[in-house]
Amino acid sequence: MSLGIVFLSEVFGTAMLTLLGCGVVANVALKGTKGNSGGFLMVTWGWGIAVFAGVFVAAKSGAHLNPAVTVGLLVNGKAEYAPGVPIDAASTLTYFGGEMLGAFLGAVVCWAAYKQHFDAEPESASKLGVFSTGPAIRATAWNLVTEIIGTFVLVFVILTLGGTPSGLGPLAVALLVVGIGVSLGGPTGYAINPARDLGPRIAHALLPIKGKGTSDWAYSWIPVAGPLVGGALAGIVAKIAPIIVTAAA
Numbered sequence: 001m002s003l004g005i006v007f008l009s010e011v012f013g014t015a016m017l018t019l020l021g022c023g024v025v026a027n028v029a030l031k032g033t034k035g036n037s038g039g040f041l042m043v044t045w046g047w048g049i050a051v052f053a054g055v056f057v058a059a060k061s062g063a064h065l066n067p068a069v070t071v072g073l074l075v076n077g078k079a080e081y082a083p084g085v086p087i088d089a090a091s092t093l094t095y096f097g098g099e100m101l102g103a104f105l106g107a108v109v110c111w112a113a114y115k116q117h118f119d120a121e122p123e124s125a126s127k128l129g130v131f132s133t134g135p136a137i138r139a140t141a142w143n144l145v146t147e148i149i150g151t152f153v154l155v156f157v158i159l160t161l162g163g164t165p166s167g168l169g170p171l172a173v174a175l176l177v178v179g180i181g182v183s184l185g186g187p188t189g190y191a192i193n194p195a196r197d198l199g200p201r202i203a204h205a206l207l208p209i210k211g212k213g214t215s216d217w218a219y220s221w222i223p224v225a226g227p228l229v230g231g232a233l234a235g236i237v238a239k240i241a242p243i244i245v246t247a248a249a
Helices: 003-029 040-057 067-076 089-113 115-120 124-131 140-161 170-184 194-206 222-248
Strands: 080-082
Touching: 003 040, 003 089, 003 124, 003 194, 040 170, 067 089, 067 140, 067 194, 067 222, 080 089, 089 115, 089 124, 089 194, 124 194, 140 170, 140 222, 194 222
Parallel strands: none
Antiparallel strands: none
C-alpha cells in the first residue's frame, strides 16, 4: 500500500472522528441546539460512535486515527502498521500527518455545521470545549497522570485484543472509548489522542469564531504528552506481558 493511500485514509478517518466527536460536544454545550444540556453520557456515546465511523472510513490504513496508537504499535515492535505498511520513519510521519490534518479539518467542518450556535453562545469556555479538552480541576501533574492512564487503557486493549483498531473491530473500539469516557473521563475530558485535541485546538485559534476567547495553550501540552506517554507505556507492557505470563506458568 502506498503512503499516499495511508495518508488519505487517516485524513478522512480522523476527520470523521472529530467531525462527529466535536459535533456531539457542540450539540450539548452550545446555546439553542436540539441537544443542549444533554449531559456527559451523551458526549461519551457520541464520541464512541465517532470512533466507530472513523475506524470504518480509515480501514485501509489500519485506522489508527490517533498518534498514541501509532506510537504504541511502534514501541510494541510490530513489523507493520497495517498490511503492506512497514514501520519506518516515513510511514510513522505519514500517520502523524494524516491524523493531525484530519483532526483539524473535521473540527472546521463541525464549526461550519454549528456556526449560528457558536455566534449565539455567550460563554467562550463552552466554545473552546467543543474543540478541545480541559480539566475539571486544573492540577498539571494529576491531569497528566489521568491522560496517561486513559490512553494506556485504550492502546493496551487494542494491542492485546486485536493488534490494530480494524483488527479489533470498529464496534469493540467504540465501546472501549465509551467505557474510558464514563470511567476515566471526568477529570480531564479524556483526550486520549494528541491529534483529536491539538488539531481542533489549532482550528479554534484560526477560525473567526465570535467571542471565542483564548485557546488555552498553557494546558494544550497535557493532552498531547499524556497520550503519547500512555501509548508508549501500553506498547511496552503489551509486549512483555505475554512473556511474564508464560514464564509464570
